[in-house]
Amino acid sequence: MERTDHILIVDDDAEIRTLLQRYLEKNGLRATAVADGRAMRQALDRGAFDLVVLDVMLPGDDGFTLCRELRARSDIPIVMLTARGEEMDRVVGLEMGADDYVPKPFSARELLARIKVILRRARSLPRNLQPEEERSIRFGGWTLDTVHRHLVSPTGVITPIGGAEYRLLRIFVEHPNRVLTRDQLVELTQGREADALDRSIDVQVSRLRRRLGDHADEAVMIKTVRGEGYVLTVPVEKEGA
The missing domain is CATH 1.10.10.10 (Winged helix-like DNA-binding domain superfamily/Winged helix DNA-binding domain)
Known part of the structure; x- marks a missing residue:
């Protein structure tokens, strides 16, 4: 049986977490949603994930800090969510090792499309x-x-x-x-x-x-x-x- 990709959502907005989790699961993915960096670390310690959707504006350690931490420990793909959509936020996120960014407000459909592209690329790199x-x-x-x-x-x-x-x-x-x-x-x-x-x-x-x-x-x-x-x-x- 083909394995289902598991996505970790890190966002302190409960409404966004619920929306994304339900939407991704409705479209054939597994999804786990947490509110901050501490919960993200706990989730990563408990199980394996294929991609992290990471909000920039988080309580405690912000998304940039967590992105740098993730990249230091693994090559897991990261999609960052930025509330302002400013170019500097995007540049900093990409420099920290993020694979892509999506400015808020965003379309769940677009985010899903970007996630699928990144997962496909991660599994289909040229030899x-x-x-x-x-x-x-x-x-x-x-x-x-x-x-x-x-x-x-x-x-x-x-x-x-x-x-x-x-x-x-x-x-x-x-x-x-x-x-x-x-x-x-x-x-x-x-x-x-x-x-x-x-x-x-x-x-x-x-x-x-x-x-x-x-x-x-x-x-x-x-x-x-x-x-x-x-x-x-x-x-x-x-x-x-």
């Missing part, structure tokens, strides 16, 4: 994105360990990398010397259509460059192609298991 295909990837003096998900600098310093940054870097090293448009990067890393006014992918590229010491004004690894997108210009070497 060249599966971590078991290669244990390490070397580029520009850096090494990406795909098993332990950390970066090793040219001087040997080990730095954990996860969430949006990891997915973005994987896309670049899997497509070296190929110009990738912003729309392509959004679709490949976040599984959604790009908003023409959404510049979050630029922020993520800038953050990744800083991590790699590849500054935008004199980038040597991830270069900007004006009017098109970005390209990784250094050689890439892969080592298998």
Whole structure:
């Protein structure tokens, strides 16, 4: 029998929790709803979940803090709910490792569609994105360990990398010397259509460059192609298991 995906909803609004839980269950998913970070941790300790729907505005630890905590302990997909829908909230959420965001007020139908896209992507990554295909990837003096998900600098310093940054870097090293448009990067890393006014992918590229010491004004690894997108210009070497 096919396993039913289990969604964890974290929102302090009881009406929203009830609405989402009932709607997701009506559409063939399992759903558990909790009100805060403490209850979220307890739920995660008790059982396995396939995706977390996480509100930004929560009592105690806010959604950004919980997103960072989740990403440090697992690769579980995260969809963030933001009351204001401001671009900075979206950017911060994605930088913390969220897979997508939905501004409030939102349509339960749209949220369900986004959840299904993310779950489908998580289970249907191309073979060249599966971590078991290669244990390490070397580029520009850096090494990406795909098993332990950390970066090793040219001087040997080990730095954990996860969430949006990891997915973005994987896309670049899997497509070296190929110009990738912003729309392509959004679709490949976040599984959604790009908003023409959404510049979050630029922020993520800038953050990744800083991590790699590849500054935008004199980038040597991830270069900007004006009017098109970005390209990784250094050689890439892969080592298998």
